[in-house]
Amino acid sequence: MGRKKVKKAKKTKKVKKVKLSRKIKTPLKPLDKKSSIPGQEEKPEIKKVKKQPTEKRIYNLKDFVVYPKHGVGKITAIEKAKIGEIDIQFYKILVEKEKLTLTVPINQQSKLRPISSINQINKCISILKTKPKIKRTMWSRRAQEYDQKINSGKIYELAEVVKDLNKNTDIIADQSYSERQLFEKAYERLKSEFEAVLKTTPEEVQKKMDKALGRTNISESAE
Numbered sequence: 001m002g003r004k005k006v007k008k009a010k011k012t013k014k015v016k017k018v019k020l021s022r023k024i025k026t027p028l029k030p031l032d033k034k035s036s037i038p039g040q041e042e043k044p045e046i047k048k049v050k051k052q053p054t055e056k057r058i059y060n061l062k063d064f065v066v067y068p069k070h071g072v073g074k075i076t077a078i079e080k081a082k083i084g085e086i087d088i089q090f091y092k093i094l095v096e097k098e099k100l101t102l103t104v105p106i107n108q109q110s111k112l113r114p115i116s117s118i119n120q121i122n123k124c125i126s127i128l129k130t131k132p133k134i135k136r137t138m139w140s141r142r143a144q145e146y147d148q149k150i151n152s153g154k155i156y157e158l159a160e161v162v163k164d165l166n167k168n169t170d171i172i173a174d175q176s177y178s179e180r181q182l183f184e185k186a187y188e189r190l191k192s193e194f195e196a197v198l199k200t201t202p203e204e205v206q207k208k209m210d211k212a213l214g215r216t217n218i219s220e221s222a223e
Contacts, residue, residue, distance in 0.1 A: 068153030
């Protein structure tokens with residue numbers, strides 16, 4: 001008789017299941033700005049009173065000021081008005097050269113600046129005496145730069161434009177129309193500030209400026 005093949009039963013390994021106990025940590029919620037800190041009492045909400053924000057500089061009636069885009073003006077009134085729930089104070093500024101009255105809120109007076117000092121005027125005269133800068137760039141670009149300097153409200157930049165565009169002549173052919181316009185605009189702006197600071201006549205100021213620019217002959221012929 002043949003031997004019967006006995007199939008050996010496969011031994012199954014018993015795997016012990018180990019339960020892992022994990023401690024789930026709940027993340028801490030950040031404290032809201034409005035929520036109170038534990039142990040402290042909630043502070044009552046303080047409502048801000050609607051006011052017009054003010055700046056340190058205060059101008060008085062009849063003061064001369066400079067508004068960059070329009071030049072020298074004189075404060076003719078300080079008035080109040082109510083817009084909605086806000087009380088607003090503003091200056092009434094007369095720009096005589098342009099026959100224009102500006103209304104400037106006191107909280108936007110950063111656009112204004114006081115007129116220059118005597119020392120600044122003297123420095124301007126020194127700038128007018130220097131040689132003009134000759135630029136090789138296109139006129140359209142230079143014209144844009146000059147216009148930005150005129151409207152910057154900075155007196156030294158204004159003096160530089162007058163000096164650079166000065167031709168020491170009144171002959172129209174020597175200047176283009178746009179060049180002459182920019183020169184006259186800058187010249188009149190500078191002249192009006194000279195008048196306000198030096199407290200003298202327009203004629204005296206013109207003589208002073210023209211002498212510094214070397215335009216003495218022009219002033220004499222104009223008389």
